Amino acid sequence: MNVDLGNALETTPGLTEETLERLDSRVEAAHHRIATGMANDEFGYAALNLPETTDPEAIRAATDRFDRPEAVLTVGIGGSALGAATLANALESDVDAHFLDNVDPDAVDALLADLPLEDTVVNVVSKSGTTAETLANFLVVREAMADAGVDWTERTLVTTGQAGNLRALADEHDLPAIDVPDGVPGRFSVLSTVGLAVPALQGHDIEAVLAGGRDGMESLSESLFETPAYAYGAATYALAERGALTNAVMPYAESLETFAEWFAQLWAESLGKDGLGQTPARALGATDQHSQLQLYRAGPPDKLVSLIRPTERSATPIPETDLDGLAYLGGSSLADLLDAEFEATEASLAAAGVPNLRVEIDRVDERSLGELLYAMEAACVLYGELASVSTFTQPAVEWGKKAARGLLGGGDFEEADAVADKRELRIDGS
Numbered sequence: 001m002n003v004d005l006g007n008a009l010e011t012t013p014g015l016t017e018e019t020l021e022r023l024d025s026r027v028e029a030a031h032h033r034i035a036t037g038m039a040n041d042e043f044g045y046a047a048l049n050l051p052e053t054t055d056p057e058a059i060r061a062a063t064d065r066f067d068r069p070e071a072v073l074t075v076g077i078g079g080s081a082l083g084a085a086t087l088a089n090a091l092e093s094d095v096d097a098h099f100l101d102n103v104d105p106d107a108v109d110a111l112l113a114d115l116p117l118e119d120t121v122v123n124v125v126s127k128s129g130t131t132a133e134t135l136a137n138f139l140v141v142r143e144a145m146a147d148a149g150v151d152w153t154e155r156t157l158v159t160t161g162q163a164g165n166l167r168a169l170a171d172e173h174d175l176p177a178i179d180v181p182d183g184v185p186g187r188f189s190v191l192s193t194v195g196l197a198v199p200a201l202q203g204h205d206i207e208a209v210l211a212g213g214r215d216g217m218e219s220l221s222e223s224l225f226e227t228p229a230y231a232y233g234a235a236t237y238a239l240a241e242r243g244a245l246t247n248a249v250m251p252y253a254e255s256l257e258t259f260a261e262w263f264a265q266l267w268a269e270s271l272g273k274d275g276l277g278q279t280p281a282r283a284l285g286a287t288d289q290h291s292q293l294q295l296y297r298a299g300p301p302d303k304l305v306s307l308i309r310p311t312e313r314s315a316t317p318i319p320e321t322d323l324d325g326l327a328y329l330g331g332s333s334l335a336d337l338l339d340a341e342f343e344a345t346e347a348s349l350a351a352a353g354v355p356n357l358r359v360e361i362d363r364v365d366e367r368s369l370g371e372l373l374y375a376m377e378a379a380c381v382l383y384g385e386l387a388s389v390s391t392f393t394q395p396a397v398e399w400g401k402k403a404a405r406g407l408l409g410g411g412d413f414e415e416a417d418a419v420a421d422k423r424e425l426r427i428d429g430s
């Protein structure tokens with residue numbers, strides 16, 4: 001993996017090599033804080049030890065009993081789903097992976113109607129074991145299994161903490177249960193039991209994913225000039241300090257579209273604190289050149305664009321044609337076209353003075369994905385150290401949870417009362 005900061009120099013907002021040199025002394029201090037946190041397995045920093053502390057055999061001990069199912073349905077939300085979804089949606093498998101990470105009844109009903117429940121493993125994941133969406137969806141899925149004549153206790157795998165409703169359920173029904181790692185917030189848990197059970201069920205090489213994580217771990221150093229993850233974290237931080245309050249993450253690979261969604265939680269939930277943060281916008285190349293690029297290039301100078309691509313991809317030749325004006329495409333490949341568009345978009349943004357960072361991985365495979373995911377986690381931790389925010393907590397999400405629970409009669413919460421006080425200014429349509 002490599003990171004190229006060249007298109008963030010002399011842009012608006014922009015950096016200089018002197019800025020980065022000065023920042024590197026702060027990166028050194030932040031690295032020592034990170035290294036100490038890792039050495040002591042401190043809350044949050046423990047996530048950066050996962051390539052070493054995750055035991056693939058413990059995962060396989062729980063998943064191997066489900067001999068190559070037709071499908072895996074993960075019931076979880078946020079970090080309990082997005083890591084596994086990133087890996088499942090990036091890698092090919094003949095085991096279909098589905099994710100219920102929302103409580104939209106139409107979507108849930110449609111998915112359950114299509115799933116071969118008799119040959120589906122239901123993978124219920126919740127660190128806390130109390131998340132309303134996850135537990136509600138599980139109850140609905142369990143009833144659908146019963147209605148289909150499927151013994152849910154034979155088709156359900158639980159990944160959860162040592163306490164909580166899911167742990168109690170697993171104990172009561174003797175379900176295969178995998179422990180979530182201690183001290184690791186959900187958004188940092190992809191390189192653990194939380195993110196790797198689905199790839200294991202799909203037959204992917206989870207040891208290679210962890211090896212990629214180790215590649216990222218071994219690259220950590222005292223200098224941003226020697227560590228791609230720190231280069232990315234330091235540059236995004238410094239650009240935010242100069243006004244780039246949006247980070248448009250634009251992978252040029254369909255297989256990395258879900259990665260942008262995973263990144264969005266990691267970046268927003270970790271860094272959005274105390275009035276600070278950098279809004280992750282999800283985009284996809286080349287598609288969003290025909291959608292959001294107009295804003296990125298000609299809108300307010302308040303953003304950076306992260307352009308991500310694999311350097312190796314399949315070719316898919318474009319047939320020769322005598323169609324007027326299109327002959328130039330013939331004989332090239334779709335890969336040639338996509339890479340040309342990547343480089344053209346990069347140059348277009350630079351020409352307009354819009355800072356953009358290039359992140360390249362060798363290919364979209366287990367090891368490269370493991371390194372990319374680890375690197376972005378390390379980049380996020382470094383950014384949080386430089387910004388002096390509490391990277392590993394997410395207190396702001398609790399208000400809404402209490403309000404929703406109160407509205408459903410799940411307790412007496414003043415937040416629910418506040419919902420009733422909503423100011424109205426309605427304009428009614430037809």
Ligand SMILES: O=P(O)(O)OC[C@H]1O[C@](O)(CO)[C@@H](O)[C@@H]1O
Pocket residue numbers: 077078079080125126127128129130131134185186187269394397
């Ligand atoms: O794994 P759990 O405890 O169900 O939490 C799911 C998600 O909800 C959050 O706690 C936010 O509400 C995320 O941080 C987490 O990834």
